[in-house]
Amino acid sequence: MYIDPHIHMVSRTTDDYQRMALAGCVAITEPAFWAGYDRSSPQGFHDYFRQLTDTEPKRAAQYGIRHHTWLCINPKEAEDPVFAREVIALIPSFLKCESVLGIGEIGLNKNSRNEVEILEAHLDLAAAHDLMVLVHTPHLEDKLKGTRLIMDAIKNQGRLDPSRVLIDHVEEHTVGIVLERGFWAGMTLYPDTKCTPQRAVDIFEMHGTERLWINSAGDWGQSDPLAVPKAQLEMRARGHTEAAIRKVSFDNPMTFLSQSGRFKIA
Amino acid sequence: MAHAPVLLSKRALIDRSYLEHRAKVLDLAAFIDRVERASGEDGDDFRMRALQACCALLLDGKPHRAQRVLELLSDQTLDPIAKAGSKGATGAVPPVAGGAR
Numbered sequence: 001m002y003i004d005p006h007i008h009m010v011s012r013t014t015d016d017y018q019r020m021a022l023a024g025c026v027a028i029t030e031p032a033f034w035a036g037y038d039r040s041s042p043q044g045f046h047d048y049f050r051q052l053t054d055t056e057p058k059r060a061a062q063y064g065i066r067h068h069t070w071l072c073i074n075p076k077e078a079e080d081p082v083f084a085r086e087v088i089a090l091i092p093s094f095l096k097c098e099s100v101l102g103i104g105e106i107g108l109n110k111n112s113r114n115e116v117e118i119l120e121a122h123l124d125l126a127a128a129h130d131l132m133v134l135v136h137t138p139h140l141e142d143k144l145k146g147t148r149l150i151m152d153a154i155k156n157q158g159r160l161d162p163s164r165v166l167i168d169h170v171e172e173h174t175v176g177i178v179l180e181r182g183f184w185a186g187m188t189l190y191p192d193t194k195c196t197p198q199r200a201v202d203i204f205e206m207h208g209t210e211r212l213w214i215n216s217a218g219d220w221g222q223s224d225p226l227a228v229p230k231a232q233l234e235m236r237a238r239g240h241t242e243a244a245i246r247k248v249s250f251d252n253p254m255t256f257l258s259q260s261g262r263f264k265i266a
Numbered sequence: 267m268a269h270a271p272v273l274l275s276k277r278a279l280i281d282r283s284y285l286e287h288r289a290k291v292l293d294l295a296a297f298i299d300r301v302e303r304a305s306g307e308d309g310d311d312f313r314m315r316a317l318q319a320c321c322a323l324l325l326d327g328k329p330h331r332a333q334r335v336l337e338l339l340s341d342q343t344l345d346p347i348a349k350a351g352s353k354g355a356t357g358a359v360p361p362v363a364g365g366a367r
Contacts, residue, residue, distance in 0.1 A: 110350035140355035144340040173336035239273030
């Protein structure tokens with residue numbers, strides 16, 4: 001049994017829901033993200049938010065998987081602050097949906113000033129509505145700098161409890177600084193640009209299993225919706241106990257997400 | 267940093283994963299050869315220099331190699347950039363950004 005706490009099912013087939021269910025997935029959370037192209041209007045986001053809050057929960061339910069979501073405009077579309085603020089203004093009307101857990105995946109992409117401005121706007125929205133936050137950290141060479149800027153922005157906001165914020169896509173050079181500052185950390189099992197299952201298990205061995213989870217971040221790119229059960233296999237092959245495997249792939253996401261008061265398993 | 271012991275012995279880890287990593291070294295060697303054999307003027311590409319620096323780091327005998335490789339490949343500047351020129355990342359710090367960005 002496992003939870004995949006970060007996967008973009010709007011980009012996956014119904015067959016993937018079936019395979020995930022067969023592999024033991026009982027619940028997922030789906031952050032709003034970039035579609036691979038910039039939307040041309042805020043109305044495009046309104047439709048996307050309907051898909052996340054209405055269509056996907058029904059599709060997941062066919063396979064006994066509980067679907068939850070996080071809403072935002074992704075940092076890749078934050079370079080136009082006027083447009084981004086129009087999208088952010090749509091979010092409050094969706095917060096009444098029971099499957100919305102909070103704001104995410106917000107963060108930075110290229111660490112630009114406009115991205116920081118829109119990150120701060122999202123953090124203010126989360127604080128105003130007492131919402132949890134799921135954070136995307138930048139890719140590759142931009143990750144270390146972006147992670148530092150994001151943590152500073154959260155601290156500067158002043159009203160967000162780090163224990164209700166998960167900073168995702170950590171790797172060996174960022175996991176320590178994220179955990180040290182009291183945040184939860186997510187390891188994304190993604191080919192070429194993030195963690196392999198082997199490296200994720202290394203990180204558990206070096207940093208422990210407190211406030212850490214694993215996810216697939218499966219999306220429209222080359223990615224693997226079964227990455228979490230594959231990491232479970234890696235842990236098992238390396239002699240980790242079933243209790244440890246359950247902790248990182250079920251108990252930890254359950255603990256973090258339950259703080260929302262809305263997270264449920266099927 | 268060590269929090270939990272590695273549960274498998276050195277020998278068991280090597281038995282389990284040597285061939286996988288032998289293949290990865292060969293892939294890297296063949297990739298460098300392929301780039302050298304190719305036409306064009308980009309033999310001094312910053313990404314290839316970054317790969318060479320990573321290879322040297324692997325041989326320095328010090329621990330935490332994965333963390334240090336990632337740090338070596340990271341933008342170490344602190345301030346936000348003025349504007350995002352693109353959405354993508356290259357995987358190494360471009361010369362324009364190396365210390366100047």
